[in-house]
Amino acid sequence: MSLALPFQTAKQLAAAVRKKKVGCLELLDLYLKRVETHNPQLNAIIATDIEGARKRAKAADRAVKDGKKLGPLHGVPMTIKESYDVAGFPTTWGHPAFKDKIVTKNSAVAQRMIDAGVTLFGKTNVPLNLADWQSYNEVYGSTSNPWDLSRTPGGSSGGSGAALAAGLTAIEAGSDIGGSIRNPASYNGVWGHKPTWGVVSTRGHALNGRIAQADISVCGPLARGAQDLEIAMDVMAGPDDIDGRGWTLTLPRSKKKKLRDFKVGVILTDRNAEVDHSVQAEIQKLADFLGKQKVKVSDTARPAIDTAEMNDVYVRLLRATTSGRQTDAEFQAAQRDAAALPDDDMSYFAQMQRGNSLSHRTWTQLNEKRHQMRLAWDAFFEEYDLMIAPVAQTAAFPHDQQGLRHLRAIVVNNRKVPVVDQIFWAGYASITLLPATAAPIGESDDGLPIGVQIIGPQYGDYSTIAFAKLLEKEYRAFQPPPAYA
Known part of the structure; x- marks a missing residue:
């Protein structure tokens, strides 16, 4: 059964534009109407440029009429995570100090999607930092989950996931260092x-003009269908202008056409x-x-890795990566x-503070452990194509x-556990730089989405x-969430 137009994939919408079944402005106005109706209760989209977007949609309609060559996402309405630089908008990462500082140049990902x-037409909400x-x-306030307004849409690309699920936008770009793409995908x-670390340029995805690519952190797409992820990766991936002088990216294409062509490990x-x-039950059903x-x-195949050590290395390197944001007083503490x-x-607090104050000598020692684990994963992928694992501990x-x-709790199997425990599942792929695709596979007893992460070899x-x-x-x-269909 075909979904209503607002819930179709970006690929389907682009095809409809090319075939002149729907106009670019018509499509944009359809989403803007839904934003007007549904966004007040969700607060997923927190900034828009409606006038500018409508001008661009009209120009896109003229291109179709004139028979010009069209890009793979021509006319597809898009929002983007607030943390990306987009000309004409501030980039705040939730900081009030930056709310009036307007950016003048698009990030690499935003520009490539525009191209x-x-x-x-807008930006979606994030947590502080x-x-x-x-x-x-x-x-910008708080964003809610379209499946249950009393619940989180996830983070940090939470606005992205909520807007997609509710049919307020057609495709999104997020970022991920601690599950920030995979978590909202699963929750919504x-x-x-x-993506594999380093294959998508992070230029322009930084606070206050920083340009160095951070360890572990990546930029990547969110969508209402897996085909859209492939199209978006075709568009996003590749070096920035400087690196592009010396190298090109050629990610291998999968030659497997059927499920039975794959060999997979499963961890619950x-x-x-x-x-x-x-x-666990939904992953077991899968x-x-x-x-x-x-x-x-x-259900027993695993890389030869001590997962406790993996988590310790991950948390400390993650916190070391983000420690540059600290004030002198915070660093000294x-x-x-x-x-x-x-x-x-x-404890997470102990690992966090060790990471926040890490010496470079210790960083190099942890980095060596990380690369030993990277080789262990590669040995695993010599026999298995993929690993299927949880995205998070709960819906x-x-x-x-x-x-x-780090003092908050969630309920797992009827007992309270620290909410930060679930960063373990983000690190399962992230610490060793591996790609991971989050896909919906079911719902909890109370009707909340549950996803799975599909982990592959580096550059897979x-x-x-x-x-x-x-x-x-x-x-x-x-x-679609029932209240928005």
Whole structure:
């Protein structure tokens, strides 16, 4: 059954534009009307340029009429995560200090999507510093999940996931260092792709003009279908202008056409981050389905990695990466905390403060451990094509914006655990720079989306997306939240 126009994929919408079944301005106005109707309760889209977007849509209509060569996303309305520079908008990352500082140049990702034909009309909400699985800040307020307004849409690309699921936009770009693409994709029932580190330029995705690419952090697409992820990666991926003088990117295309062509490992939970039975059950259902499709499935195959050590290395390198944002006072406090904590304290707070005050000598030691794990993963992928794992411990949890993040809790299997535990599942792919595609696979008993992450070998981005495309076709397609269909 064909979905209503606002819920179709970007590929379907671009095809309709090319075939003149819908006009670019008509399509934009359709989404703008839905934003007017539904966004006040969601607060997913927090800034728009309607006048400019309508001018660009009219120009896009003229290009169609004149028979000009059209980009793969010509006329497709798009919003983008607030953390990307877009000319004419501020880039705040939720900081009030930057709310009036207007950017004059597009980020690399925004420009490449515009060059591919999108009608970029707004920005979507984020948490402060992109550092939460909720999306709220002092500048733009709080975003809710379209499946249940009392719950988070995830973060940090939470506005992106909510806007896609509710049919307020056609395609999105997010970023991911701690699950920030995969988590909102899972919580909202859409698709997201965390690329291999370094294959998508992060130029213009930074606060206050920073240009160096951060360790672990990547930019990538979110969409209502896996095919859109592939199209967006075709557009986004590649070096910036400087690196492009010396190298080109050639990601291998997947040659596998059927599910049974794949060999996959499946992991349901881990002692370091126990997964709720509701999530485990949906992943097990998927594994059982794959087995019936003659996919070689193993529930024991794992890379030769100590997952506790993996998580420790990940959290410390992640916090080291973001430590440059600290004030001198915050850095000194982290140094004091790290010195005072016993060596066997492996709490998130302890790991965080060690990472926040990491010496370069220790960084190089942890980096060596990371690359040993990277080789272990590569050895795993010599026998298996993919690893299927949880995105997070639970489906979307209730809004909880009180106090420090690491002191908050979520309920997993009827007991409270620190919300920060679930960063483990983000690190499962991130610390070793691997690509991971998040795809919806089911719902919890209370009707909340549950996703899975499909992890592939380094530079195997199109393999994880190819598998997601097959799952979308044969297992579960996009389903709109009932209140927005």
